[in-house]
Amino acid sequence: MDLSDSSIQPSSTSPENEPTEQQISQANGAMDEYRQFQNGLILSSAVIAGLLFGPIWWIYSLKVASSYLLGASSGVLYLRILAKNVEQLGTGKTQVGKNQLGIFVVLIIVATQWNQLEVLPIFLGFLTYKVGIFIFVLWTAVLSPSTAR
Amino acid sequence: MDPLVAAASVLAAALGIGIATIGPALAQGNAAGKAVEGIARQPEAEGKIRGTLLLCLAFMESLTIYGLVIALVLLFANPFA
Numbered sequence: 001m002d003l004s005d006s007s008i009q010p011s012s013t014s015p016e017n018e019p020t021e022q023q024i025s026q027a028n029g030a031m032d033e034y035r036q037f038q039n040g041l042i043l044s045s046a047v048i049a050g051l052l053f054g055p056i057w058w059i060y061s062l063k064v065a066s067s068y069l070l071g072a073s074s075g076v077l078y079l080r081i082l083a084k085n086v087e088q089l090g091t092g093k094t095q096v097g098k099n100q101l102g103i104f105v106v107l108i109i110v111a112t113q114w115n116q117l118e119v120l121p122i123f124l125g126f127l128t129y130k131v132g133i134f135i136f137v138l139w140t141a142v143l144s145p146s147t148a149r
Numbered sequence: 150m151d152p153l154v155a156a157a158s159v160l161a162a163a164l165g166i167g168i169a170t171i172g173p174a175l176a177q178g179n180a181a182g183k184a185v186e187g188i189a190r191q192p193e194a195e196g197k198i199r200g201t202l203l204l205c206l207a208f209m210e211s212l213t214i215y216g217l218v219i220a221l222v223l224l225f226a227n228p229f230a
Contacts, residue, residue, distance in 0.1 A: 030197075079207065086199055086202055095181065101210070101214070119226060130208070137204065
């Protein structure tokens with residue numbers, strides 16, 4: 001990156017280069033908005049996993065449904081850790097951490113080694129967070145204009 | 150397990166996860182760098198930028214996860230064993 005890039009304009013600060021109260025309140029407001037967004041994503045993923053648990057139990061079996069629920073819970077945990085890593089980015093950490101992938105590795109190893117679990121429902125359950133993200137973004141952007149970001 | 154199948158599976162798992170992570174790793178680094186640059190330019194939009202970055206990373210990292218699934222299945226639940 002060219003450090004002499006003149007197109008980057010520093011934000012206005014006081015003469016002592018200390019953030020003003022207005023800038024601090026703006027930053028706090030922005031982070032509150034991010035945390036609200038993060039909680040919405042996690043909540044929508046958890047709700048969709050809970051809603052799908054019943055039909056899966058009804059159509060397949062309790063074994064498949066519990067495998068799905070385990071995968072979905074791990075997916076929600078993965079999303080939470082990823083969100084925490086994104087929140088810490090730029091404040092001491094210079095890159096997004098990879099520790100959230102450890103959850104998935106442990107999950108698949110346990111699923112393949114333990115006969116009571118099935119790999120495919122766990123994997124599809126883990127991917128439930130993507131459905132949750134899709135529905136939440138669709139909800140905030142299209143269906144609910146009053147809460148659009 | 151046949152030693153040839155075992156060796157081929159381990160090699161395939163290593164190559165699979167290695168190749169599968171190249172693209173997402175480059176993309177994630179690029180996205181994170183641009184997001185930090187954007188936050189530096191517009192601190193008041195930090196929440197929106199971080200939210201968008203979270204969405205992008207969640208979808209980009211799923212590509213790594215697909216490669217990881219193939220590698221772990223080859224290692225721990227090999228269908229050719």
